[in-house]
Amino acid sequence: MIKGFLRNIFFFILIELLCLQSLFLAQYSRGDSALVNTTFEREFDKNILLGYLSSKEYPKVVAGLLSISHSADTTFVDQIIKLDFDTYGNYIAFALGQIGPSSVSIEFLLKELSLLNTSVVQKSIFDALGKIGNQQTLDTLIKNYLSNSIPNEDGISIALANFNVRGIQSTNRKELTVLKNEITTDPFYAEKTIEALYALYRIGPDESFKDDLINTLYLSDFHDKAVLIKQYSLGSLRKIKYFPNDFSLLKELLRNNDWRIRTEAVKVACFYNFTNEDELSFFLSLLKDENPNVARQCAISLRSLSLNNDLKTFLKNDITDRLENSGTYTSNTAGELFISFTSLFPTEIFVAVQKYEKRIKPKYFYTAFSENSVNPERNLDYLLNKNLNASLPDKIEILNALLSLQTHLPANIILQESILGFIASHSAPLISIASEGIDSILIDLNKDKIKEIILSQIHTHLNESNYSESIISLALLANKTDRQFYQALLSELEKSELYSIKKWIMNERGIKVHLEKPSIKFDEIWQNAFRYNGVRIITNKGNFEIQFAPEVSPISVGNFCYLASRNFFDNLIFHRVVPNFVIQTGDPDGTGWGGSGYEIVSECSPIEFDEGNVGMASSGKDTESSQWFVMHNKFPHLNGRYSNFGRITSGQNIVNIIDQDDYIISTQLLQ
Missing domain, CATH: 1.25.10.10 (Leucine-rich Repeat Variant)
Structure with a gap:
């Protein structure tokens, strides 16, 4: 009987392996x-x-x-x-x-x-x-x-x-009952626990999960699924803004050998009740972590700390000393440290700006102003003065800061004109951000002017793929401005040659319209789809290699190789780095809004997004262009929503230390 049982178990496992293998045929x-x-x-x-x-x-x-x-x-x-x-x-x-x-x-x-x-x-x-x-x-x-x-x-x-x-x-959040049943520290059910913890992290736990989550944090690091289990547990604790009064546990997590655990630990550490300078100093030591993403995340987490007055004074002096020596930190860590300082001590912002203006990247000043309302008129003057000669990435941060001032300066004519000026600009990201961020008061005061700008912008950029998101943002602004004007505008948008705009109109109106073909020829993509096995990405931090997966994403692979063969990616920065999530590049503007000038179809597949998988970035289905990302870790919410076209075969350690604004030197296609 036992032999028969074991034989059945063996057969079941064999079938499982064959099913897994079939995913990669x-x-x-x-x-x-x-x-x-x-x-x-x-x-x-x-x-x-x-x-x-x-x-x-x-x-x-x-x-x-x-x-x-x-x-x-x-x-x-x-x-x-x-x-x-x-x-x-x-x-x-x-x-x-x-x-x-x-x-x-x-x-x-x-x-x-x-x-x-x-x-x-x-x-x-x-x-x-x-x-x-x-x-x-x-x-x-x-x-x-x-x-x-x-x-x-x-x-x-x-x-x-x-x-x-x-x-x-469900009613009464019965999902949580299911997830509580699925979570266990039994290694045999590790995969089920990971899925349950991930779902809990996405759905959001209640306080009844505290003990379950804390128990998973004591798992041995020798457990082969410990990283995923701990990271999702820490994420869920962050959702309920809780960490137990157990500094030995926090300390163990903050010095974990895996940088991903340290990253998640510094995110949730701000909810620990620090009681003395030694504890806080240990946490602050992560600002010097060997992994720049951990250090940067630590600097970000500081602004969420809740401290007594004595510890807050200690922290103020500590950050001041670190900003004085900002050259010993990565530029992004120093910048986030500045934002945290001005967030914790908002009245110090102008003194801090003057003191550290030559040491901190300007974009971090502008981001700090977007979170500061101590003196809005003075903020406005500073931001408009800096906008005159700012780069596009800096202008984006300035615009976000200006939009945040609308609540504090609702009748300020200069602020209104500056925001309208961004909508009337020739920069796709500025048009979109301003159109989506403008408030109802400004719209009511400037309806005719807004309609005039919208018509002019759509006439100019209707068939430019890099402006597709901007066109949609302008249309949504038209809807907020005048419903009748919006309906007439949709008829104009139907004349666009861009697939993404026509598809948006289909969804908006619930009708079918003729969809244009991609502007790039299929042959140019197809001849590259199976031509190369992979690519070597040479960066300022080191090299990593990607093995392509044309068997599931031939268009994405062919498009990547087409662009790489023309040196498209050379000297482009990693404009987006989210610690323990992704690094992203492929935008010639370095803002996250640029692309190749055309769009390709999405190629989602059952291949999961795990550590080292490479995907195409998009702003919606069938809007992929040239931006791509590499995973730090497993995040199932991307599965079936993004094109997964390759996997890192060497150099994941390089991927893990790439910081925002690091850059690609060149690419080498491998046959």
């Missing part, structure tokens, strides 16, 4: 030009796609499912669910979850969920239901879970997280 190949082209052109030719689904070849069926998953066309559902679920379960569930809500899809997935599937397939089903299910679906899943009527519950937490992203929650 070749799907797209060089022979799939017509299939990829119909995806690239956003035509989704049914004859081609259904031909792939009817193929008896596993890679072709999967390639067809991947292409259909990009289509947002639920008329494919009937054909998808006819496929053999035992063979294609992962990709069937993925495709159904990607193309959008359908009662047929939901019913089909719920039926499959009631069967005994492998964990890998079951997770795919839960993931899909979380993406397309409705309130009734969520209630059904929770009810069945609590009544133990689901044969395999692996993945329930991911479903709950996906529902939450879409704003769907």
Whole structure:
């Protein structure tokens, strides 16, 4: 009997491994030009796609499912669910979850969920239901879970997280009951615990989870899942603004060998009740951490500290000394330290600006002013004076600071004219930020002028892809200004040649319009899709290498190689670095708003975003261009929402020490 049981366990594990392996088998190949082209052109030719689904070849069926998953066309559902679920379960569930809500899809997935599937397939089903299910679906899943009527519950937490992203929650927060059941310190159930802690972090715990979360922090670092378990637990503690009065635990976390744990620890340390200078000094020592991202995060966390008067005086003197010696810190750590100083001691801002003006990057001064309201008139004068000769990245920070002054200076004509001037500028990010940040008082006082600016900007930039977000921001501003004017404006926007704008109009009006093809030719992308195995990224911090995944993202890979072969990425900065999340680059403007001048289709796949995965940045579906990011860690909310086109094969240690404004020297495509 025992032998039979062990044999069944072995068979089950074997099936699990085969399912995992199937996720990485070749799907797209060089022979799939017509299939990829119909995806690239956003035509989704049914004859081609259904031909792939009817193929008896596993890679072709999967390639067809991947292409259909990009289509947002639920008329494919009937054909998808006819496929053999035992063979294609992962990709069937993925495709159904990607193309959008359908009662047929939901019913089909719920039926499959009631069967005994492998964990890998079951997770795919839960993931899909979380993406397309409705309130009734969520209630059904929770009810069945609590009544133990689901044969395999692996993945329930991911479903709950996906529902939450879409704003769907159960009454009385029953999700939390499910998640509490899923969290355990038993190593055998580590994966389930990680998923539950991640979902809890996204949904937000209540105080009943305190003990559960604290218990996970005592896990040995030899536990192979300790980093993920601890990071999500620390994130959840941060959500409830709590850390226990246990300095030995905090100290252990702050000196953890893994920089990612130290990063999460400094984020939550601001909720610890520091009682003496020694404790606070130990925390401040992280400002000199060997990893620049930990040091920068420590500087950011300082502004959230709540201290007694004596410790606050100690901290003021300590930060002052550090700013005096700011040259011994990275420029970003010094800058964040300055912002924290002026946040904790707001009346000191102008003295601090004058004292450290030559030591701190200007953008940090402007960010500090956006959080300071001690003397708004003086702030306005300073910001407008600095705006005259500021770089574009600095102008963005100045604009954000000016927008924050609207509450304090509602009738100030100079402030109003300056904000309107940003909307009338020829800078895409400035147009968007000002259009979205302008308040209702300023709009009411300047309606005619705003409408005139909107019409002029749309006439000038209607077909420029780098302005697509700006055009949409202007349209939304038009809606706030005059509803009738907005409706007339939509008719003008229909004339745009940009896919992203036309798609936005479709969603806004609920109608279909003719969608333009991408401006870049397919052949230029396709000839590069399978040409190179990877790329070496040479940075000022060192090198890292990416292995491409054209089998799931041929357009993204081909686009990257097309740009890299033209030295597009040379000398571009990493304009966005979020410690223990991502590093991001690929913007020629260095602001996060620039691109290649054209957009490509999204290529989401079942490949998860884990440490070292490389994805295309976007502002929405099918708006990818040239910006890309590398993961520091596992964050499932990106799965199925961004194109995952490669993975770091060497140099993750370099990725982990790249700081904001570090830069790419050159790229070398590898065959």
